[in-house]
Amino acid sequence: MIDSFFKNTANQSLIYVIVAVLLILIVYFSTVQILRKFGKDPNYVIPKHAFKKVTFPLFVILFSFLLRMESLRSLVGLEDYTYEFKKASTLLFIFGLTWLILNIIKIIKNGVLEKYDVHTSDNLKARKITTQFNILERIIVFVVIVLAIGIALMSFENIREIGVSIFASAGVAGIIIGFSAQKMIGTILAGIQIAITQPIKIDDVVIVEGEWGRIEEITLTYVVIKIWDKRRLVVPSTYFIENSFQNWTKTSADILGTVFLYTDYKVPFDALRKELTRILEATDLWDGEVNNIQVTDSKANYVEVRALMSAKDSSSAWDLRVMVREKLIVFLQQNYPESLAHTRIYLNEGEVDKKGE
Template identity: 65%
Template sequence: MESFYDNVSKESLIYLGITLFCLVFVYWAISILLKRLGKNPKYLLPDGSFKKLALPLILIFVSVILRINALRNVLSLEESEYWFKKSSTLLFIFAMTWLVIALLKIVKQVILRNYDVGETDNLKARKIYTQFTILERIIIFVVILLALGLALMSFQEIRELGISIFASAGVAGIIIGFSAQKLIGTILAGIQIAIAQPIKLDDVVIVEGEWGRIEEITLTYVVVAIWDKRRLIVPTPYFIEKPFQNWTKTSSAILGTVFLYVDYNVPFDKLREELTQILNNTKLWDGEVNVLQVTESKPNYVEVRALMSAKDSPTAWDLRVHVREKLIVYLQENYPESIARTTRLTIEHKDENQNGS
């Protein structure tokens, strides 16, 4: 009898040793492959990629070892087979979820490092960043949800309870569905933003009368950084259902306008020459658009619009402020009578001799 147990123990040790050797070999082969890929510029991986994958890979190997009968035989824990297998299943699900999320983040880093949002013409980079940021969160949400479902369904009691609840709770399911309708709609709006991209990260928008940049896009809300450092939190369905202004939808370049209200006797040609000189003397102007037009005439004033271009919206704002100030100073110094006034009052001085008669 003792020789039988000795044989079983020896066979278990052999199987366990072979399994450990195979797992260590696989782990070593994967580590060598990843490190060599990291040295090749063509397959260059971000720093710390192997460290991010190492621990979940080790946990996967441990879950495989826990499922081997040889380990229980060696430890004389044959009666604990259920708990070993259950622990192995839960550990495997957890490790695979961790591995998928880690791989997703590495893939995101590899792709996004080829795009620089800091460039002046960063439209393509912002598109890629927006898509990957939203899709990454969607995938992580789905993966965690599936992992949680698989972990719970691995317990027979919970599985039977779930089946009985689903079979007898049709009305409750409909009520829950209606209750979750808004949440589902919000998540679908986030997915639609990732695909259609009415907004992108770093876009300049006007939302609810506020000027700002898109700072963060999640599945349920969007953060708009207002120019005065406030943050406007907007639900994602807003950008699908309501109109808003996007100043950088197709390009970061933008036109700026300056309106002046002047008298009818203003010399428009001189004003155009001054606008050209102002633009030529500032680095804020990109050299593309330089137009001055009379856009409206009223009984007491004439509306003049100066149109100019800049490389992006913050620069356009600074350019508009600069041009407005310079044009007003020019009128004050050279043509003060051309500044619009609300009322006119003409006083005629008569000769004193005529008054005496």
Template identity: 65%
Template sequence: MNSLTELDFLRFANQSRNFIILGLAFLFVFVLRKIKSKFLQRFDIQKENNLRARKVHTQVGILEKILIFITFLIAIGLILLSFENIKEIGIGLFASAGVAGIIIGLSAQKMVGALLAVIQIAITQPFRLGDAVVVEGEWGWIEEINLTYVVVRIWDKRRLVLPSSYFLEKPFQNWTKNSADIIGTVFLYTDYSVPFAELRAELTRVLQSTDLWDGEVNVLQVTDSKEFSIESRILVSAKNSPTAWDLRVFVREKMIEFIQKNYPESFPRTRVELKDKKADIQAS
């Protein structure tokens, strides 16, 4: 009877310890998130010049996820120690070099490989939260950086989900790595008869009429000449990538309207010359 009571007591003690371990793990996560939230209040990511804020948000966010992962890894290992049948598993988790040994031992696995990749991303920062990127032929913004994957919000509100290791193994474009301001491009295809001086004057007028333009870049250049049309490239600048997108759309619309109203004959045309064969025969 006494032995049964002792056994029940040990089981109760083990269960209580497991609940305490889980409670402490969740308490640590709660406190960690409160500290993170308080700290990030000093770095407003909504400001126009938010390069430093995005850098800090990226590093803190990744660090938070890594600490949470390690916390629950330790908690699970401690809980395993309380079960006799799998006690060897729990001991094995803390053998050799401890938690670091676990990570190194599992580094061959894809999941841990992605975890190490996101740590490298946090240190080297090839991109940050909110950066404008071109990945897999898609243009969008870095929306989430998680332990094993990164979410890119495409301009049309789709989400492109890629493993963290992708950004260390394959090339991609980062349009806002060094600054938030960005240059937008608009292409126009017209007939050879279009007057370039008038187009440049209209472009300046259009840019000066909108707050989307930051007043820095205003360029119209002829970049190609083809059989039936010419290609004109417009370069305009804006304070950040979302504004640059809106500015590109605005400029494209206004320039097309200008050509429609003033030079409708200058849109690309295919010229066909018809000859009167009968008249040619009579002439001969």
């Protein structure tokens, strides 16, 4: 009876399918347990929840192997659909493998970026790493998806023949497409060049088109700048390769701030210097590096006085400048009102007497 059971073709197919499903489940759950163990162990670089992003694509890949089994087709009575099952298995395998690669890339990127905090005051290295990984991730994702689509399409014989014939006669067409896509290719290459040379980085403070803001996002084709008033300025990547712009945090975040006062010639410079020192020492916005008062210009009606100070970053420098400007003006108003800029009128007493006024 047992021999007759195993000799039955349907029963053999059922056994093969059951064994294959069991093997797939064993491989799947074993992988899940291994990844969970690695995720809990702090000695490994695998993030704690990374296995969730890996196991689903892995299940799709294993399921694609099951679809290729002839026993499965025999069991469900679809022996005549061998081509369809094999193509579905191939496409499912390509999809699962692409999904797995993209998730692994994201896991690696997130694992590296977790070690760097761009929100600290001294975040130059963190911004460099973040910029490089964000752009390189987009490049790799783009390449992987294009290759996956190409491989999936080339798995069909008819499409492969069309592709070969197109490649054989693509000389003139390639030149035409190259000219028409020149701008797009140049933009993508500019994005890659930004990732390598890094004229700008994530969270850099820049002045572009007369606007002050921070680099919020860098892609292969465009850059998003967050303006100080919460507007967004979107600029093509080529702009930062072909045009001049100001980058206030290219090598470091610390920056000098200036405040200009226009006063009368009677202004007491020493008292102004002491007051500036007192103001700076009383605030945390000052980093303790630069503190100076200089007379930078003199005109017929006023003297230009520059207060120079330093701060740890551009945001602190802005707040420090507006505070110092206000307090110095109040200081002059309360203590030396004659030092405020004003217009003098000189009257000759002899001329006044002659006119009897």
